[in-house]
Amino acid sequence: MRALLIGLLTVFKHLFMRPVTLEYPEKKRELSPAFRGKLYTSGCIGCGICKKVCPSGAIQYNKDSDNKVTSYTFDLKKCIFCGNCMYYCPKGAIKMEPEYELGSDNISDLKLSYKGGNND
């Protein structure tokens, strides 16, 4: 009986604490800047390392006859947000931003395409 009372009192204590939950989606928590979310690329030289370290084959890019990257695509349907591409890119061309609401009704939105990729 005593144990029950102590338990109830401990639970009761929580009535006077501040709430810790948020009413998503009206309110959103601030994520850490390191969070691995949406992918961006700029300044790619087309060395192909990211493609080789990606576990899910989510990366595609095209090059023109001058060996310059013309388009660069992440396939969000395949990406597991592991960050390997970002960590191993020798040019630091890939960034992952703390954006996580990437769902869409339109399947083509799930391909993140970036034109060019060269610095200049």
Next chain:
Amino acid sequence: MTQGWLGMTKTTLKLNLGPQHPSTHGVLRLILELEGEKILSCEPDIGYLHRGMEKMAEKLSYIQYLPVVDRIDYLAGCFYSELFCRTIENALNIELSERDKNIRVLLLELNRISSHLLWIGAFLMDLGAVSPFFYSMREREMVLRFFEKLTGQRMMYNYFVFGGVRNDIGYIDDIKEIIKILPNKIKDYERIITDNPIFLARTKNKGILEKSVAANYSITGVNLRASGISYDLRQNDYLYKGYEFNPVVLQGKDAWARYKARILELKESLNLIRQALDKISKTKTQAKTFISPLGIKLPEGEYYNEIEAPRGLASIYIKSLGDNVPYRLKWRTGSYYSVNLLKKLLLGEFLNDAIAIAGSLDIILPEVDK
């Protein structure tokens, strides 16, 4: 069909517990044969979460497979990362710096805490207590937010790399906060749960796991230690060298003892974290030795390693033919054996105790199905 009271016939009932049952923590299907409320036989049916983790390894290079291993047990990804990295490091003779070793211990123990906290909440939820779930999730959130800041993700860290860790430790204040707050919260859980008469009635003397049965069914981890066998791999793990640590061993053998052992393990983990922080503060950040991700090849041979994960002994076996992919990779996970144990442990118990017993073993299905 058996002969019952006054010559009436009795039939048994086949009941499917799961795969969509909220208490099975994933998708476990238990085919139970019942006579009234009594369980006559139990047949676990697994494989609903099978992702082909082992086959996948045969196609992916070692660096590509590294983020995948976090997903074997999504509640304790660090342990499998550590296991995988350790095997590659041993095979290629890569030395870890003292600082990196301590950072790894710190993260492993934090990960163990987050895993045990989730278990406490979920187990109590299974037994019908709702409040502890929210409390333990609240504390777990502190740990996950630290992980998010440091590694960039809450559960799939991809933080351990061959030869060390991805980036140097930071956010020490967050860890200090966790160490400060958590002991009080654990006291709170104990006040609510440990001596609660309803909890006692549902867990004391339920699901008794004898030493011999535990040994025959290859049970490891907390479940084994709550049956009175002192077997904790951390005692002679090379990472934990120089750490003071007492394995939690209880003699209770029942579901209650398994709960209590996990609570005590939380405290033990906090203890290890304190020591790790201390050791880290004595070392300086060093420049990383960069190991090229491409072209990692294991020399021909067989490799084996093991570690004490939150759900028991986890081990890895790699057979390499000298290529950049393994010829065969095999994982051993603690939960797989716990599921098998249900066949034995549930016999003769009542249906409503089945949930309490299965819950107390801390089974997690991604780890079982791989």
